[in-house]
Amino acid sequence: MNEISTLQKARQEYKPKLAGVLVKGIKNLAIVKGNATESVRDKESIKEIFKNLYGAPVITFQEGKTNNSSKKNVGVILSGGQAPGGHNVIAGIFDALKEANLENKLYGFLGGPSGIIEGNYVELTSDIIDKYRNTGGFDIIGSGRTKLETPEQFEKSLNVCKSLNISAVVIIGGDDSNTNAALLGEWMKANNAGIQVIGCPKTIDGDLKNDMIEISFGFDTATKTYSELIGNIQRDANSAKKYWHFIKLMGRSATHVALECALRTRPNIALISEEIAEQNWSLKYITDYMTDIIVKRSAAGKNFGVALIPEGLIEFIPEMKAMIANLNDVLAEADAFEEFTMPEKFEYVSQHLEACNAQIFNSLPITIKHQLLMDRDPHGNVQVSRIDTEKLLIEMIELKLKEMKAEGRFKGKFSPLAHFFGYEGRCAAPSNFDADYCYNLGYNAVALIEFGLTGYLSSVRNLSKPAAEWIAGGVPLTMMMNMEKRHGEMKPVIQKALVKLDGPVFKELKENRDKWALEDCYLFPGAIQYFGPSEVCDITTKTLYLENKEKSLNLV
Ligand code: FBP
Numbered sequence: 066m067n068e069i070s071t072l073q074k075a076r077q078e079y080k081p082k083l084a085g086v087l088v089k090g091i092k093n094l095a096i097v098k099g100n101a102t103e104s105v106r107d108k109e110s111i112k113e114i115f116k117n118l119y120g121a122p123v124i125t126f127q128e129g130k131t132n133n134s135s136k137k138n139v140g141v142i143l144s145g146g147q148a149p150g151g152h153n154v155i156a157g158i159f160d161a162l163k164e165a166n167l168e169n170k171l172y173g174f175l176g177g178p179s180g181i182i183e184g185n186y187v188e189l190t191s192d193i194i195d196k197y198r199n200t201g202g203f204d205i206i207g208s209g210r211t212k213l214e215t216p217e218q219f220e221k222s223l224n225v226c227k228s229l230n231i232s233a234v235v236i237i238g239g240d241d242s243n244t245n246a247a248l249l250g251e252w253m254k255a256n257n258a259g260i261q262v263i264g265c266p267k268t269i270d271g272d273l274k275n276d277m278i279e280i281s282f283g284f285d286t287a288t289k290t291y292s293e294l295i296g297n298i299q300r301d302a303n304s305a306k307k308y309w310h311f312i313k314l315m316g317r318s319a320t321h322v323a324l325e326c327a328l329r330t331r332p333n334i335a336l337i338s339e340e341i342a343e344q345n346w347s348l349k350y351i352t353d354y355m356t357d358i359i360v361k362r363s364a365a366g367k368n369f370g371v372a373l374i375p376e377g378l379i380e381f382i383p384e385m386k387a388m389i390a391n392l393n394d395v396l397a398e399a400d401a402f403e404e405f406t407m408p409e410k411f412e413y414v415s416q417h418l419e420a421c422n423a424q425i426f427n428s429l430p431i432t433i434k435h436q437l438l439m440d441r442d443p444h445g446n447v448q449v450s451r452i453d454t455e456k457l458l459i460e461m462i463e464l465k466l467k468e469m470k471a472e473g474r475f476k477g478k479f480s481p482l483a484h485f486f487g488y489e490g491r492c493a494a495p496s497n498f499d500a501d502y503c504y505n506l507g508y509n510a511v512a513l514i515e516f517g518l519t520g521y522l523s524s525v526r527n528l529s530k531p532a533a534e535w536i537a538g539g540v541p542l543t544m545m546m547n548m549e550k551r552h553g554e555m556k557p558v559i560q561k562a563l564v565k566l567d568g569p570v571f572k573e574l575k576e577n578r579d580k581w582a583l584e585d586c587y588l589f590p591g592a593i594q595y596f597g598p599s600e601v602c603d604i605t606t607k608t609l610y611l612e613n614k615e616k617s618l619n620l621v
Contacts, residue, residue: 095129177209
């Protein structure tokens, strides 16, 4: 990386704003411990698995005086899908470590969790860190999705840490990666290994959140990037007036990304997976709902529009959900499935699924059947980013419109275009919010380490207020866990936060969507601005604003 763009050069000079309590520095902190905590569900099973970590209190920092910090080496891992701001988490860790003791060292494990098992690392020095400040991507050390769960992996990780004199590891990741952090932390503690493990909440999906974690980093920048693109497409649709754009948005199971983008852009249709599951909408019902809007707009002379489709939709349509759960079990038990030809795979699956599920599977277009059979990721998740749900919906709607045309009930035109926005947003240059938030998460992770804590997620909250009012502390990882079926077995995992249908964010969409469907209320948010007035550059997501507004109203 020798040449850099003019913007990147200017961004390297950006100084992230620190939370008020952290401004005085890593040596001027004290901790306040809350009450003992419980896991969100399945308390007995989680307690049994995490005998050493379970029940730890929530931590909040306040100003104080820390004893002189002893010299230490720390390892850092970037884990899972990229999210804007990861480099700033590492910069925050580095700066806090050097502030605590100039002799401290930071090692970056390469290629995700496999780096700590295999001993692939680089020492992160100031000349490396400085090149990556305020940049997008995870390329400083790379990322990966290796699941950390076996004693052999933990043993190897311990040996690598010992060889580098590392006494704490920071895992920057989403729900699955922080589940790794909890398992690693538990094993280290059970074995008196003297290695602390701290997590940092990353994921553009926005599904790693709770009262103590208001947002995962990357969500702000990714949704702003997608919203810019959606706004541009809306302007194009409104200018040419000839295409219906079906835009699938990344975000895995939860619909936070699509919902946030919908509030920022006001498209004609925005499907919300959580609502579809709750209302028991079948694929046919969804097709009818969308077709109805298309036909009504066409009758008003508008043969164009924009529909947002969450990437995880297919797993939430009740009949599909049941079929996929059955399919996951069938695939988990199948021997040498990978060696079958595609027709053999289809045949095997339709013979082993329950009859009603086999019927649904067989009724799907061949491309979707193929995509449903692709490998699960190492954590057992269906790779929803690779399922063309937007194309499935287009196909279903085309069939329906053909029928209606034959019956004289539709006289317009339907020219659909399919898009998928996901990777475009994951490595964008972090917005001011993500640049600041991430730097604080990293800095705060070192504060947790300095106080000897382990099994905690770095928590910075009160985020819809200026950074000076942000609160810093830590949440025990076990507090967020429950048991879920993965690869056919019940496993402890951090519970994903789905869109709350009684929450203020969904309510905002529900109250407006009928109007947005037929009238053209499009918003064009434009590109993320890095330099300029604070109200243009520093404001975070509508999701966070509405959720925090509701929280503060409830406190009154
Ligand atoms: P994380 O949960 O690791 O943050 O990953 C998020 C994500 O971007 C999802 O939105 C998407 O479904 C998935 O990664 C895609 O995975 P991959 O990068 O392996 O294609």
